[in-house]
Amino acid sequence: MLNKYPLWKSLMVVFIISIGALYALPNVFGEDPALQISAGRNAEVTANTLSQLQDALEEKGLALKRSEFENGQILLRFNNGEDQLVAKELVAKELGQNYFVALNLAPATPDWLASIGGSPMKLGLDLRGGVHFLMEVDMSEAIRKQETQLVTDFRSDLREQRLRYSGIRAGAKGIEIRFRDEDTLYKAEDFLKQRNPNLVFEDDGLNLLVTMSEAYLSEVQKYALAQNITILRNRVNELGVAEPVVQQQGANRIVVELPGVQDTARAKEILGATATLEFRLVSEGADLNAAINGRVPPGSELFQSADGRPVLLDKRVILTGDHITGAQSGFSETSQPQVSINLDATGGNKMADFTRDKIGKAMATVFIEYKSTGKRNADGSPQFTKHEEVINTATIQARLGRSFRITGIDSPQESQKLALLLRAGALIAPITIVQESTIGPSMGQENIDNGMAAMVSGLLAVIIFMGIYYRKFGVISVGALVANMVLMVGIMSMIPGATLTMPGIAGIVLTVGMAVDGNVLIFERIREELKAGRSVQQAIHEGYANALSTIADANITTLLTALILFSVGTGPVKGFAVTLMIGIATSMFTAIVGTRAVVNALWGGKRIKKLSI
Template sequence: MLNKYPMWKNLLVILMISVGLLYALPNVYGEDPALQISAGRNATLSTSTVDQVRDALTEADIDSKNLVMENGLIEVRFNNVEDQSRAKELVKDALGDDYTVAINLAPATPDWLKAVGGSPMKLGLDLRGGVNFLMEVDMGEAINKQQEQIVTDFRAQLREQRLRYSSVRIAPTGVEVRFRDAEVASKALAYLKQNNQNLVFTERDSTAFVASFTEQYLKEVKEYALSQNITILRNRVNELGVAEPVVQRQGADRITVELPGIQDTARAKEILGATATLEFRELAENADVAAALRGIVPPDAKLYQDRDGQPVILKQAVILTGDHITGAQSGFNPEDSRPNVSIDLDAVGGNKMADFTKDKIGKGMATVFIEYKATGERDAEGRPKFDKIEEVINVATIQARLGRSFQITGIDSPAEARNLAMLLRAGALIAPITIVQERTIGPSLGQENIDNGKAALMYGMLAVVLFMAIYYRKFGVVSVVALAGNVVLMIGIMSMIPGATLTMPGIAGIVLTIGMAVDGNVLIFERIREELLGGRSVQQAINEGYANALSTIADANITTLITALILFSVGTGPVKGFAVTLMIGIATSMFTSIVVTRAIVNAIWGGKRLKKLDI
């Protein structure tokens, strides 16, 4: 029978619309103004901290909707922004400087919706308010780190081949290797050339040569530093649960970071800019400390200081770096209840540690904490300058062969242990970064943008609804119902996609899609009119109208989809947001304009003997 869907197809349409409605529903509940409280390096969160917060709010007669401590944070929800703003200063004064009190927006999604994975759309900085950082990566330090690794590799390779060298050091033009004997230098050059294809070797004289990066390898080092820093920045923000970050590359050496909903920048800057990592080095036990303090240090060693300012001499060769750390948990030593950090290594790191410690039982091994801090100055090339802080946090005697798991001690406080464990879990930045631009957008401005976007969406829909209802009468009402389903599906899909963020350009994409959604129905309805004028029966006209318009609708939408894909692939930030909503809108509008309207038309007019059609 013409114009009749089988039951399964009608149920499938109802199911898809219902799923879209379910996952769009969390957006109706909105978000609560909230405070997020975290502990600093010298503090801990406990039930007494919760009581302090509650007492401070009670004394000021501020009502809170909810006050809970979970995942290492305290979250306080309020009924309005005014109470949130007042409470921030009161709680900050009550807790002191050891705690960070940040303004946030917490989803008000009911528990039953959360249970099925429902969550509201993530709003971009221009809609929600928050913080935007533009960060610059110190590519000079990334190259320097790679050169240091080459120095270590060269020394190891030459020792394996029993080729005695005078020195291997970083020179202005690359890594310089010197020998006492020209014949040994020639053998070493041939061997290193064969095993280091990414380097260009230039002879200085018969006993020395310099290894420098090829242009391609230099580019790869910079690309790796940038991509790894982006990954680590994402991990750090996720680790703390501050916000869902938008972290994107900008240019050759810059990264833009958006933290929607965050108004307190202090903690965010501390997390993002931290460059803490660890290095494990062997203790130079036979070195003369007094001589080292006078500047006489063995060529294969380096002078450090511990946390009490005492000198410690360690060997230059690095046993292991923080790059091999896969897990880190803070805890306490059972013997003396002092804080520690339990370290887990990857397979490569575990093998390196095992190979080193198997022959070093009874020897000393030091843990070096390394951090880079921006000086605020720039060099002649305009790059930011950093102070490299290296501190020995403990020196331990190797009691047994170590593997992929072990502990480090010598940490001052539980808060410091937790902070160090968090940074190590998230990863150490490949190269230091500095914040070159900081921008804060208030929630009131974000709300104004949301209101303007809603108004644009409402007026656009109203204009389309009036035109379709007046011009196509009952069929126009059918398209309006399908249009509502299209908006519901778009919001539901945007809410389901992990990492999808709605911005003002995204709202523009939704508004544009509303016009495109009814465009398919216009083509179908005009085809039906043509078939009726050509003398076809009502049922034949409906069937032919949908069948003949399908190819035209597909062609029009595919060309738009190609454009959206190009925008997504070459665009950044707002352009990508527009492209994502446009692509989703194209898919949902084709479904609603063809399948949903056909289901409704079939249900109302299909299979009936009609002389006339109100279209």
């Protein structure tokens, strides 16, 4: 029988549209003005902290819509933005400088919907508001750190080859190695050249000068930029800022966008922690009191622990934090807090070689933080102050490799903080914020309102035209158009990482016009078949069957264009391409399969003399 869908196919159409509507539903509930509270390095967020804040807000007459405590963070939801701003000042004053208090917008999705993965679409900076930073990487520091690492490697390599040298240091011109005789110098030069083909070696008397080639310098800078981008993403994610945009701009700059965050100071705290980690041995047998009085033994360096105690460490760095690939807090066999660390292959080899004969000795983890002074050096590079602190000291109990544990930690909270810091990684070079801007939620709302006005206007124009020109079939196509938009919103809400921006709204508006193209082709073909003397059922069948290839050709070429835009474009162009690709897929489904299901249900298999089209 012509134009009759089997039951399973009709149910499939209903099921797909229902799922799309279900996951589009969270967008109806909107977002709550909220405060997000997290602890700094020397603080802790607990249930008592939440009770303290609830009492303080109640005392000031500020009503909470809801409060949440999860993963060491507190989220306070308010009924309006005015209460949110007043509460922000109150909470910041109540907790002090050791806590981070950030303005945020929290989804108001019901729990039952959130439990099945429902969440609203992620909105870009231009729609939701937030903060934008342009950050510059200090490449001179990246090069200096690489030279320091090369000095350490040269010492180890020359000792292994039993090639004696009288001194080695990183100077203004490069790395200088001094030897006692020319024969040793030539042997060392040949050996180091084979191990380091990207370095340039020049001998001058008994001195060997090692510098980096242009290709090697470029490689170091590219690696520093790529690693800093990765670490910044990790830090923002670890600290709970949703849907950040972190991408390269130029040779030494990084763009960071944090949608939904209206507190620039809070964002600076997150991104300004340009810290690194170093593992060093604790100096044994050295006079700590003499070091405190200014007489630091050769080969050692004086540090302070988090509680202010002096600690004397070896100058030699065993390993830096950029080799860490994972860190998890937990408990040892004796129920003591610990952190389990995983290293990359290079880091594992270095740690294994160094700790082979160091069992029973103490190893310290040094936290090094760079803070921008706001000034610049003579060469134009940003100026930083350096803060160093020993955050953990533990005894090496066995030869370490790619996986090992740090013990001797005071509390589970300290182990969690240390694991977070290690997971977030160490920046290869410090960064400074050279440009910042804040887009308020009111401006973002204005963009949304303008985009929605354009979308509704286009939708109304299509509805009026299709209803007048194609009558009942026009009404069916309007229903398909609404279903198409519901599916688009549902899919955008389901895709992790998909973010809607103004260009994305432009893609949706364009899809509104394109979505009816398929129906227009089908309806016109049905009209032609009716004029040619076909029966109603034959005309419907031929209309859908013969228009299919034309619709597919037109949409496939547009889809290929969108794929090219997505692959070569950046930022707004990608956002436009994503919504366009989703819109093409959903419009083909609703125009071909969806409307056919409705037409078949209304007219399929019936004896009809006249068709309202």
